[in-house]
Amino acid sequence: MGKQEKKKSKLQRKKELGKQYGVYMNAYGGYADEEKERPLVDIIEKVALHVDMIPSYLHTIIMGEGLGDLYIDLDTNYEKGKLVTDNTISGFQHLGLDFFSSPRELPRFKKYLPTGYNEGDEYTAVMEDRNERYGVEQVPSANFKDLESAIYGFAAVIKHRQELFVRHYKQYGYTNPDEDQIAYWTYYYYQAEGDARRALQSRGEFDIFKDKATSRSAIHVKALERVAAWRYVQHYNIFSQ
Template identity: 25%
Template sequence: MHTYSRRRFAVAALACAVAFAGNPAAEAGAGLRTRGEQVVDEARKRYLVPDARVKADVDVLRSALGEVKRGRSVAFNLNAGRARIASALGVLGRAADAEAVLAQWAGLVADRARAGSSSYLDRERRFFGAFTTPLAVLAQKYPNSQAKYWLKNTPAQVLDVVFAAATPDLPADQLYAYAYLEGLVDYVRDRIGLGKKAGDPTDAQLRSVSVTGPIFGYDYLGTDRFFLDMYASRVPGRNFLPYDPGRVVLDTRRNEKGTLVESALFPSLTAGLQGEAAMLRRRRALFLADARAYGYATPTRDELVYWTYVYYNVGEFNGQLKKYAGRRRLGDWMAKGEYPNSIKALESWRMLRDMAIFPR
């Protein structure tokens, strides 16, 4: 399992893969939105688009204030700022606050000679704080979350496959968080041809991503030990897999520790996510068994999300529960920020939960 991109090999391999046209969305009735489309639409309408529009207005305001502080085009920038304030507050649904915020803006412009003083900087912070978006509030609440970046890089058809691979004991929002943290976001961007430093994909680029071509689990899903999990003696992973593991092609790789691992080349994204889900469900079952065996309380949903990823990312033999049996609670590791990758998974999932964009 990994939380960094293994893209150099994968990009070259994808260029050789045969991609067939296909989209689970086509299975939906005419005029009906798929679940993936619903989530993407809600994320954009309620969070991503308002955040981008307000950011554009705030960028202009910051630039205008910078010009004002230097004594340049003061009257012009004063009026330009007023227009942007009205625009941003309108997007945020806070037009009623316009009078107070406009007064703050006028005060900053009038007192520009005091720019740099502690009192001026405090007023400036309060002024720009008026444009905090719902997405920014969540990002501040969950600083380790990657959900914003993921949602910008989520095609509806990929999310439809996530829903198809999800199960009652591994819901779609959790599988999405784990899969995107393991590299599914890189799969999307690589299929489009976007480098790590490139900007956000366009809607047309997202729609172009195929979900029917083969996918390397080692590169994009973190299924490094797929076959080891599937044929394990303790809770075999194949018990959670809806198809015969023999359908999957063995893909032997040398991981970051120099160890040879038996990963998988899956025939499609659906098969790949089902394989990852089977591994996650197996690791979750192992965690629950260990928690019971060592006398821990029944885990909360947050603890379940966190510890599932500890067992998936760090490994099933991490030994933490046995080592601290009777001395620590399951939430202690979370509270202390231990296992940073699992904290990322937890905070990303919490942010998605608070956004309430996934159907319950």
């Protein structure tokens, strides 16, 4: 029997993934790799099971949308060495859920929420000012009562976008995307479902490297960054998957 391969260091793995995907590498595992952050890990595992999603992927996407920098990383959100989970979470600031409470949007992902998950209990609808090139517009977001409610809300939206991807690729006659392709397109659909559908159709396949955009503001590049970051999070062995 040959020698067991030595496990690569995080730095080695980070460099490999950066080269493989050709993107800047984010270390989102750093938001969940300490004992003080265990409450976050437990919630992610619970919610991921509910929506049938890989927990390390759900963690990666939600941290990248703001929860990491704006909540998990702040010392003020810890008490007695543990992350506080009962603070109110802003869907607009922490999660990028600008349209969560829209009467047109909510029905599309409500089926992925737990039974009994309702406005007034888990969240409060709020209008937020969002800066656009043409000026400021108000968007119907939400404030969530606590971290678990917020992550359930976010996961429902992501799951809905993933299901849109599945529905559309079947319409185009594509079959059997691999894990990286599912991860990439799910995030692309989360960012801009109309653009994602057009890109999926025009590429004629799942290829996640076919777009030649290089700007980090391009959705294609953001999606690749999330795939790479997710694979890096898995190297931490924090989550069950």
